[in-house]
Amino acid sequence: MTRKHPQTSPLSRPSRRAVLGGAAFAAFTAAAGAGTARAGGHRPAWPAEFPLPDGWLPEGIAIGRAPYAYLGSRADGAILRTDLRTGKGTVLHQGTPGLAAIGLKIGHDGLLYVADGGGGTARVVDARTGGLRRTHQLTESTGQFINDVVLLRDRAWFTDSRGAVLYGVPRGRGGTVRELPLTGDWEQVPDVINANGIVSTPDGRDVIVVKSTPGELYRVSLRTGRATRIALAGAENVVNGDGLVRVGRTLYVVQNRLNLVTVFDLDARATTATLRRSITDPRFDVPATAARFRDRLYLVNARFTSPQTPETTFTAVAVPL
Template sequence: MPAPRRLIAPALAAATLLTCAAAVPAAGACRPLPDRYAVSRTEGVLPEGIDVRPDGTMYVSSDGTGALYRGRVTSPQMRPFRADGATARGSSRGIHTDRTGRVFSVGKGRLTVHAPDGRLLDSVDAPNGPLGAPDLNDLVVTPDAVYVTDWANPVVLRASLDGGKVGSLEPWADVRGAFPGFPDRYWLLNGIVADPTGRILLVASNGTEAVWRIDTATREVSRLDLGDTSFGADGMVLHGRNMYAVLNYGAPHGVYIARLDAQLRSGTVVHRVTGDRFDLPTTLARHDCRLYLVNSQNDEPPGTPPYTVTALDDPVCQADG
């Protein structure tokens, strides 16, 4: 992605946040949680993607080496995840898990799937796109498919899921027709999310500074209407009708939250959380009313260890009481 102005990363904080169970807590149910996590202290890691599972297991990918890391929301230090063969592609970006705990990740031109113990279950290479070699950026897992964005080509790719087996990656939606005349090479597709049914996809395009809606039944591509807001998002999370997006180019770095309509066709930005706590954040995850943002340092490789994840309270939960 284009290199925005670098922010100075704060030191790894020892402060903690206090989180309680959503239900009426038993004695001692409240526990302190870190507000910052160290992914790695090895130079050149450059973290990129993140996923937090319902049980609090956290996965982070490395754009710099291709390695994957795993930890818990209760511990400030993450550790390398075995992930057989992940480093062979040299870069890992988007990372997500499915309901069974399988770990899906993409980077360069390859999608890999690992078991929770690190065994490689599937490895699928992407074909060249209309502009040349693929540069896979992010993915979303739906009930019947995996959809993947390509930073280098204005296409969304799809691999079917049949009985747990991942099919071949195929070009599935060419987005250029939704914005005629826009230069092909500047679409720069980033984050991708889906509604729970897998019927609607939202795809971020850093180049067009917009989010695009795709109906998976018809492949119709239309612009998500956010009014006059320029919204060149990187990574995103969709939780109900709330879309959480990380912005890091052309806007103050941080997380922006939009409330969408029931059809996911339009919305309004209702919260912005910015400031020097972030160091070129690339994406985020949401877990138990907390947001977890990756500080990539990818604007000045190899960056300065430790490479971190910043945690903060979800302002939507706070507003809802």
Template structure:
């Protein structure tokens, strides 16, 4: 989690599993993307290919199985080809979740594709002309939009083909009728997407995740609203479990699930941890820290020694509470970090993600501001830096599987696998995973060899706006 806005990072051009740096030639290659177009029944009916040019976006589209004549098609704002409300009628229609036309410069005007994006939607494109055989192919260029990271990027958005021709005049969609085909625009070379869960709403900014390893059910919190969501295997849409906004849960950051079926939820600036029943969503208790205008409870770890350990990114204190049924209402200031080698950087995110080793002997905590990983002895309270062959600035959530530690780096849109020595005091970067599907990830959970990764988009809290819908994606663990 980052409480302060940070600059948007460069997104890698494809999924990469690397033991070292990417060759310069690969970095210089112009990005290319694709969209597989499917009808409402899920049948493939075409493909579009995209390349970045000096003028903007070059597009080559082929479709089949359509009625002869002209068909409008456009790049749409949202990254989901699911049913959703029609803007004019409010009725649920095929591909309504793709939203309105992509309009990166906020022209608020439907127009001709020859117009610059400042005067018309950047997603407005020429009509397709379908022949008697039901097929069409079109090559076109659209200036002002592209594939590189930034507000004008079409990556993660959708391409939609309509039933009628676009008249290039009528707002908001050129009177082009129902949506027939839809495809998400993704970088060429990406492997097929794994499971994806999406969230309703435009202000979710999901942050933490906990997974029931038995059922595969995941629980995710909203950093902006404090809501808790339940993600069931095989269900693409997240289900609201509990509304946020109550004292103790105006924000929901790091989350853990304990053996009593309680969710421990870090409350950020409130300086609290809420305990929530995972079945009903009812708040069972609110654990408090001493009041401070500088509090930021960020993440927590449930340890085999019977305690929960809690990081505060602004105050140099590690808090602790007993993990028992009759829960105390206070978090104990267990370790004064000012008396350890850890030095907090003023105004930055300090201790953030934290995990406990399987035996509960050690804690591993990431200091986002410096990229330093720390080992904390739960018996002696001794603190020492973990000696790695690389620093990991912007390290956020941590996942520990045996001696393999997965570090989620938010700004870099990267997951790093670190192989640790048996004493957890040393390690090396073994692999790195990056993907165009990562959008300021904050944390992850590992289930059956798959990483469930939370795309927070916390860098989009102001401008540019987030790419909807918010999601949790699944990628193979590197």
């Protein structure tokens, strides 16, 4: 597949303004305007929208402590690294025909943990060099779909959208993969996307998983696998829930085909999620996952409802938290 790599672009404002309303909109447009005052002079603001290679077929995005976004490709499992300060991207990790990179997270160890989708595997990639460190075979069963990942203590926990199970991959050199069946309130729905996005709970003990169909949130015990449905207050469901981002006790749920990010306040035990607000933006085109950097939420437009060809264009966009 021939790809056109993104060029450095002096994007100083979004190509289409976000309709966010009130003070949040005013603050964002000021930040994404022609320049931002700094001691000793002015410099261009970071772009609030940047292109990805044509035909990239993106879905996952990860951002660590440095201002770089890592974006996986569903086309062949390649990984793109984009400088958030300029919007310029380069291919960090070359793809392989038949492979995919779905969800991914970056750890403080400088390693990327990548969910490989239908291949049933998880990869560990060096975020500095792009080199492949390890590949873990999570399931030998056909028809499974390794979708997203969260890093929590000594393991990377992966969801399987076709199976009622989480997989815990050791983050060190030793150890074995732990298979954690989901029990309790969890009921697997056949022939649809079940477990999708995953984040840690505010207390750092367990994880929160979104079930895309019928649109539910669960707290899952990493000790027992017991899943407890999180009560939603002010929202009927989170159907099409995809990527999750948690900042303190604020949970951001990307609802991909609705072009919506729903923002909830979690209670102390993460058993109730109360709707705070929703984020919409005319630049959204079926956003799949999101990652936070400073006061922005970066989302990748997967464009699932558009033709998925080598010529299809893709972008990532930023909205204020």
